[in-house]
Amino acid sequence: MTSMTLRAPQASRSNALHAGAWWLWALGLAAAASRTTNPLLLGMLVGVAGYVVAARRTDAPWARSYGAFVKLGLLVIGIRLVFSTFFGSSIPGTHTLVHLPEVPLPDWAQGVRVGGRVTAEQLVFAAYDGAKLATLLICVGAANALANPARLLKSLPGALYEAGVAVVVAMTFAPNMVADVVRLRTARRLRGRATGGVGAVLQIGLPVLEGALERSVAVAASMDARGYGRTAPVPPAVRHTTTALTLGGLLGVCAGLYGLLTAGGASYGLPVLAGGLLAALAGLRLGGRRGVRTRYRPDEWGVRAWLVAGSGVAVAALMMWAAAYDPAALHPGVVPLVAPGLPLWPAASVLIGLLPAFVAPVPDVAPVPHVSPVMKATAK
Numbered sequence: 369m370t371s372m373t374l375r376a377p378q379a380s381r382s383n384a385l386h387a388g389a390w391w392l393w394a395l396g397l398a399a400a401a402s403r404t405t406n407p408l409l410l411g412m413l414v415g416v417a418g419y420v421v422a423a424r425r426t427d428a429p430w431a432r433s434y435g436a437f438v439k440l441g442l443l444v445i446g447i448r449l450v451f452s453t454f455f456g457s458s459i460p461g462t463h464t465l466v467h468l469p470e471v472p473l474p475d476w477a478q479g480v481r482v483g484g485r486v487t488a489e490q491l492v493f494a495a496y497d498g499a500k501l502a503t504l505l506i507c508v509g510a511a512n513a514l515a516n517p518a519r520l521l522k523s524l525p526g527a528l529y530e531a532g533v534a535v536v537v538a539m540t541f542a543p544n545m546v547a548d549v550v551r552l553r554t555a556r557r558l559r560g561r562a563t564g565g566v567g568a569v570l571q572i573g574l575p576v577l578e579g580a581l582e583r584s585v586a587v588a589a590s591m592d593a594r595g596y597g598r599t600a601p602v603p604p605a606v607r608h609t610t611t612a613l614t615l616g617g618l619l620g621v622c623a624g625l626y627g628l629l630t631a632g633g634a635s636y637g638l639p640v641l642a643g644g645l646l647a648a649l650a651g652l653r654l655g656g657r658r659g660v661r662t663r664y665r666p667d668e669w670g671v672r673a674w675l676v677a678g679s680g681v682a683v684a685a686l687m688m689w690a691a692a693y694d695p696a697a698l699h700p701g702v703v704p705l706v707a708p709g710l711p712l713w714p715a716a717s718v719l720i721g722l723l724p725a726f727v728a729p730v731p732d733v734a735p736v737p738h739v740s741p742v743m744k745a746t747a748k
Contacts, residue, residue, distance in 0.1 A: 385728050387520035389673035393420075394511030396680025397721055400687035401503040404698035405496040408710045409718060410503045414441075416721040417510040423725040425513050429547040436546060437509025441502030448498030453486050457494065460703060461487030493702045519667055544583060548576045606654055613651030620644020672727050679723040686717035 394417070401413050418434075425431040454468070468483040552572045553563045562568050624641025690713060691698050700708035 384516070384519065384667070385676060386667045386669050386673040387515035387517075389669070389676040390515040390724075391511045391520070392677035393680030393721070393724055394507045394514075396677075396682070396684040397510070398504045398507040399684035400718065401500055401507060403687045403691040404714070405500050406698050406700055406708050406711070406714075407496060407499055408708055409698065409714055410499050412715060412718045413503050413721070414438075414506050416718060417507055419722060420725045421510050421513050424728045424731060426731040428516070429544045430517060431513045432547060432550075434506075434509050434513040437506050437512070440509075441505045444502045444505065445495060445498035448494045448501070449491060452490055452494035454482060456481045456484055457490035459487075459490045459493045461489030463488035463705065465491070489702045489705060492705060496700075496702070545576055545580055548579050552576065610651050610654040613647050613654065615651075617644045617646070617648025617651055620647060672729070675727045676724040679720050683717055683721045686720070687714060690714040690717070 397413055397417055401410060404410065418438075421434050425434070464485055464487055466486045468486060470484040471482040473481065549572060552575055556563050556568065556572070563572075620640050621644035624638065624644055627638075627640060687698075690711065694711065697709065697711035698714060700706060
């Protein structure tokens with residue numbers, strides 16, 4: 369009798385990891401990032417997400433979008449610092465860095481200032497706050513780079529199929545456009561043409577827009593060929609029950625999440641969240657009756673999917689427990705300025721997020737073709 373091993377196999381169509389597992393893992397890391405402003409912990413979360421992406425992403429167009437999310441996160445931090453510098457902050461401070469010319473405002477704008485004294489405390493607080501938001505974006509970018517949008521769409525309930533198609537098309541538009549830009553810039557570079565400047569941007573932009581239009585027409589044709597939008601007749605009573613369960617369940621989920629995120633609502637947050645999830649799932653189950661689509665070779669939720677999703681949930685749960693047990697370690701003070709420390713147990717819980725890099729199937733990435741100097745000279 370052979371025993372089951374958790375050694376990661378080579379990825380194939382039959383054993384590919386469920387796309388929902390990647391999203392649950394990434395959302396767990398994002399939930400953990402929302403509970404702390406410690407830059408060391410946030411840096412560990414970004415490092416964990418980046419390591420897993422580097423180890424398990426494919427060469428598909430959407431897998432190249434992770435770098436764009438990292439740049440977007442850095443831009444968010446920069447914007448947060450700029451706003452804090454020019455529009456002030458409610459954080460008091462004694463370490464003055466610069467005095468900007470202050471714009472006088474009318475009496476009805478009390479509490480708001482433009483310019484004035486800029487302190488180190490307010491900039492550090494803005495950097496912590498911006499780093500938290502940047503980490504959230506990077507975690508979402510990790511899910512976008514690892515989860516196949518088409519397989520995620522196939523796993524959605526029938527009631528969410530139409531909305532899922534719109535989301536998947538929107539998610540794949542930007543990565544495909546980035547891939548087109550990289551391809552055209554590489555071709556121009558091999559031909560010895562400039563890749564920067566207004567002229568180069570205009571010459572690259574037209575083929576990129578043309579490719580996006582061709583993909584849109586192809587997607588519309590494939591959707592029409594598969595009978596997209598056709599629905600089955602549903603009795604009015606079932607339709608009204610579905611609407612009531614779905615809306616009530618979503619309201620329950622919102623109220624439960626609010627209770628979990630506040631200090632005073634922790635007692636009722638979990639039961640309300642569980643009840644809302646059950647009602648919403650029941651509504652989605654009933655709503656799926658109006659769909660007439662079928663699934664070819666549906667993705668299976670196996671042991672590896674449970675491990676990947678469970679690692680993200682474990683990171684979020686342990687970070688929430690740490691935020692309730694020792695909030696000072698997860699939120700370093702800025703008044704007075706102190707160096708952030710690395711709490712041991714929260715840091716160890718973040719490392720659980722590395723589990724997908726060892727249990728998820730190894731993707732088959734095509735090797736990058738090598739362009740020799742002779743070929744470059746010939747292309748020029």
